[in-house]
Amino acid sequence: MxxxxxxxxxxxxxxxxxxxxxxxxxxxxxxxxxxxxxxxxxxxxxxxxxxxxxxxxxxxxxxxxxxxxxxxxxxxxxxxxxxxxxNRPACKPRPTPAPRLRPELLRVLDLVADAPAFLIDHRMTVLAANRHADLLYGRRMQGMNIARYVFLTDEGRALLADWDGCTLDTVGHLRLAAGRCPDDPELASLIGELAMRSDRFRRLWARADVRTRTHGRKAYNHPLVGYLELHQENFMLPDGTGTELVTQSAAPGTAAHDNLRLLASLGATDDAAADTKPANETRHAGEPTA
Incomplete structure (x- = not known):
C-alpha cells in the first residue's frame, strides 16, 4: 500500500x-x-x-x-x-546505521541508580537495560522487542495498566519509523508479523496515525509490588540511528517511589539467594562436579 x-x-x-x-x-x-x-x-x-x-x-x-x-x-x-x-530519494537510500553502544553510553544506564532505564532502537528492540528495568519487566530486557511484548504476549497485557494507550503509542512509533526507514527489511518483517498475529495492531495500523512520545505517564500492574505510576522521559540520541534512552522515575515520597524501592529490595534478596546456592546447584547441565 x-x-x-x-x-x-x-x-x-x-x-x-x-x-x-x-x-x-x-x-x-x-x-x-x-x-x-x-x-x-x-x-x-x-x-x-x-x-x-x-x-x-x-x-x-x-x-x-x-x-x-x-x-x-x-x-x-x-x-x-x-x-x-x-521527499524520499529516487535511488535506494543508505541503510540506517546500526547503533553503536559505546561503554560511556552504557554507563549512563548504571548512573540511573534508583529507576528503570533502557535503550531502544527505531524498531523498539531493547539494546541494553539497567537492573531496575529488568526487575520491572520481570525478565532480562536486552534483546526484547517492546512492540511484540505489547501486542503478542499475555505478560505485556497484564503488566501494562494502560494497555490500550500503549498500543496506540507503539503503532504511532512504528509508523514514524517506517516513514524514516522505508527500506529496512527487519522493520518491514516486524510490522508484517504484528499485522498477521494481532487484530488490534492490524486495525490501528490501517488508521495510519503517527505519534512521538517525549515524556508522560507510564503505569504498570506489577505482580510483586502492585500499581506503579511512573513518569517516562524519552531522549533521542543525536547519532542518526533512531536510538532512544528511556527513563522511568517516581517522585520521592510517592507510593510509586516506595514501590520501586521495594522492588529493588526484592530483587536484591533474589540476587543474594542466587549467590549463596551451592556450587553444584548453579552449574549447567552436563558439567562435572568438583
Missing part, C-alpha cells in the same frame, strides 16, 4: 466538514472531507489531489504540503511525517 496515499486518505476522513467551514448536510455520505473539498481548500486542482491520493504524483512542493497540512489539521509530528513521505 502506498504510504502517502494511505496517510492522506485517513487524515481526510477524520476532518469534520464544519471545522473547514462547510455546512452540515444530512445527505452527506462521505466520512470527513471529500477529495474536491480538500483540493479547493488547499488551492490545488482536483485532478492533482486525486493523483496524490492514488500515488501517481510523488513530488508536491513544500507549499502544497503545508497547505494540505493546514486543511487536514495535521499537528507538527504529522506534518513532518507528510513531508518525509513525499
Amino acid at each position: 502506498d504510504d502517502l496515499a494511505d496517510f492522506l486518505r485517513t487524515r481526510r476522513a477524520r476532518v469534520a466538514p464544519e471545522t473547514a467551514g462547510i455546512p452540515a448536510d444530512s445527505r452527506r455520505r462521505v466520512t470527513g472531507l471529500r477529495r474536491e473539498e480538500v483540493a479547493h481548500l488547499s488551492g490545488v486542482s482536483v485532478d492533482y489531489y486525486v493523483r496524490l491520493e492514488q500515488g501517481r504524483a510523488r513530488q508536491p512542493s513544500p507549499q502544497v504540503l503545508d497547505a494540505l497540512a493546514r486543511v487536514l489539521g495535521l499537528d507538527e509530528v504529522e506534518r513532518d511525517h507528510l513531508h518525509r513521505l513525499t
Whole structure:
C-alpha cells in the first residue's frame, strides 16, 4: 500500500466538514472531507489531489504540503511525517546505521541508580537495560522487542495498566519509523508479523496515525509490588540511528517511589539467594562436579 496515499486518505476522513467551514448536510455520505473539498481548500486542482491520493504524483512542493497540512489539521509530528513521505530519494537510500553502544553510553544506564532505564532502537528492540528495568519487566530486557511484548504476549497485557494507550503509542512509533526507514527489511518483517498475529495492531495500523512520545505517564500492574505510576522521559540520541534512552522515575515520597524501592529490595534478596546456592546447584547441565 502506498504510504502517502494511505496517510492522506485517513487524515481526510477524520476532518469534520464544519471545522473547514462547510455546512452540515444530512445527505452527506462521505466520512470527513471529500477529495474536491480538500483540493479547493488547499488551492490545488482536483485532478492533482486525486493523483496524490492514488500515488501517481510523488513530488508536491513544500507549499502544497503545508497547505494540505493546514486543511487536514495535521499537528507538527504529522506534518513532518507528510513531508518525509513525499521527499524520499529516487535511488535506494543508505541503510540506517546500526547503533553503536559505546561503554560511556552504557554507563549512563548504571548512573540511573534508583529507576528503570533502557535503550531502544527505531524498531523498539531493547539494546541494553539497567537492573531496575529488568526487575520491572520481570525478565532480562536486552534483546526484547517492546512492540511484540505489547501486542503478542499475555505478560505485556497484564503488566501494562494502560494497555490500550500503549498500543496506540507503539503503532504511532512504528509508523514514524517506517516513514524514516522505508527500506529496512527487519522493520518491514516486524510490522508484517504484528499485522498477521494481532487484530488490534492490524486495525490501528490501517488508521495510519503517527505519534512521538517525549515524556508522560507510564503505569504498570506489577505482580510483586502492585500499581506503579511512573513518569517516562524519552531522549533521542543525536547519532542518526533512531536510538532512544528511556527513563522511568517516581517522585520521592510517592507510593510509586516506595514501590520501586521495594522492588529493588526484592530483587536484591533474589540476587543474594542466587549467590549463596551451592556450587553444584548453579552449574549447567552436563558439567562435572568438583
